[in-house]
Amino acid sequence: MTPLNETHSIDLRSWVASANDGATDFPLQNLPFGIFRRRGSNESFRGGVAIGDQILDLASAVHRGVFNGLAQGAAVSASRERLNDFMAMGTSAWSALRLALSRALREGANERHALEACLVAQSAAEHALPATIGDYTDFYIGIHHATAVGRLFRPDTPLLPNYKWVPIGYHGRSSSVVVSGEPIYRPHGQSKGTADTPDFGPSKRLDYELELGFFVGPGNRRGAHIPIEDAESHLFGVALFNDWSARDIQPWEYQPLGPFLSKNFASTLSPWIVTFEALAPFRAYCRRAQGDPEPLPYLRSDENMARGSLDVQLEVLLQTEKMKHVGSQPVCLSRSSFVEAAYWTPSQLLTHHAAGGCNLNAGDLLGSGTLSGPHPSQAGSLIEKTIGGREAITLPSGESRIFLEDGDTVSLRAWCEREGAQRIGFGECVGTIRAAPFDTPGALHPAQTGHPHGD
Structure with missing residues (x-):
């Protein structure tokens, strides 16, 4: 089972202000994955991560080159139309991307300027099933x-x-x-x-x-x-x-x-x-x-x-x-x-x-x-x-x-x-x-x- 690590620290705060209000389901310590697109658009559905009242568009973040190493490969898989490929990668890849996301979304992170353009308001999004469910x-x-x-x-x-x-x-x-x-x-x-x-x-x-x-x-x-x-x-x-x-x-x-x-x-x-x-x-x-x-x-x-x-x-x-x-x-x-x-x-x-x-x-x-x-x-x-x-x-x-x-x-x-x-x-x-x-x-x-x- 996964031990506690730096991503779980109660003291972490995000530069996404709504993630710090204490009542949100999606503070920096959560970082859940889903599939979304802008509501009413013809965009492709793609992977995102909930942070406060926003969604971090993983495809856009990958395009801006904010990840590297194992986290980069995991982000590419998680940015696709369904999360199956990312799910299949296993715990090392999941943890690498979680750590990279946590550090990039923290207050004072150097990645802030690049990632601010990758945010989509949850209120402006619609969702698809997060995975192709075979069984x-x-x-x-x-x-x-x-x-x-x-x-x-x-x-x-x-x-x-x-x-x-x-x-x-x-x-x-x-x-x-x-x-x-x-x-x-x-x-x-x-x-x-x-x-x-x-x-x-x-x-x-x-x-x-x-x-x-x-x-x-x-x-x-x-x-x-x-x-x-x-x-x-x-x-x-x-x-x-x-x-x-x-x-x-x-x-x-x-x-x-x-x-x-x-x-x-x-x-x-x-x-x-x-x-x-x-x-x-x-x-x-x-x-x-x-x-x-x-x-x-x-x-x-x-x-x-x-x-x-x-x-x-x-x-x-x-x-x-x-x-x-x-x-x-x-x-x-x-x-x-x-x-x-x-x-x-x-x-x-x-x-x-x-x-x-x-x-x-x-x-x-x-x-x-x-x-x-x-x-x-x-x-x-x-x-x-x-x-x-x-x-x-x-x-x-x-x-x-x-x-x-x-x-x-x-x-x-x-x-x-x-x-x-x-x-x-x-x-x-x-x-x-x-x-x-x-x-x-x-x-x-x-x-x-x-x-x-x-x-």
Whole structure:
């Protein structure tokens, strides 16, 4: 795991003034990577680094010759249309570029004059997915979520016998992973109604899932394992992730092979990836209740148990269409933390994923599963918060919600703060629910008719 170094010093200040205000998600100690271009332009998407309320355009910085050595090669890779090549370079290249960026963006840096022309305001930018996601795997490591949802269906045995022994996961669909801000269309599917014949139509129980997504760096050959001691060198960084779920479609279709249409319609990813090196000051021990089994040897190391988890605070906010219309701010629905919610660490997920011989590739995405705390106020999904849809939530606007309605906007936020370290954040992960884009089986999507669905 990455040790603390000069880039983590709480005393560092940037010549980008907005990076020093104490409230920004993107101080000099963070330096997350993403893909952007100026909004409304025909520019190519390219790599950038968030600093305060600005984005450092890496392609422009490379053109001005501010990097050298390994950092220069890393900057070239990170400036491309996707970050996959940079992710594949590994920890030495990642660290070299982080150090060069940190020094170039500090107060008094000689590179200031060259780099000032490379800044683009975040408010003037639009984003694409940070990587080409070849494969996406969703795990189920939130033990409080698994317990709460399991209790709805199996009150006597909410957790299945394998839960505390093996990281539970399934392979998802990567083509429908979208970047923050993209609309989320209400999915169609079959659900079990009251009659003998199932219903088909738009989901009536659409839900969010508060997750983190872990991006794979260098991969492994097919058939080659990744030891737990080496796992973090194969992990590039962390982003916020909302793995939307249709709760009425899922129970009817998921047995015996798992969810399908209830999960493959959309997953939303935040535009910024916070590197594991940036998270070095916020590592935490892996919590296990007394009496729980020790992980099997291939999933256990002293360092992973002591520092393998992440002290990340998480938040879900909701703004209805009515609230937006009258100018009301989003309301916080829940707050939780990764260290309290997660039963398994990111390294354990990666090691287990490769344990059967699966070849992982740079840019692959591992979802954490819903990250809920033990209390109702910490629920990371509506199915928990409304106790399976039985208890509606009353909002300050006077509206109520059991599940999401068209026009609702869900925002996820996350940050890390700890004494002796500079607070860093992850930006926002935002999606707005839109009506199902067709009403009958076989009907064309509005985009196919030449009359796009209004967003």
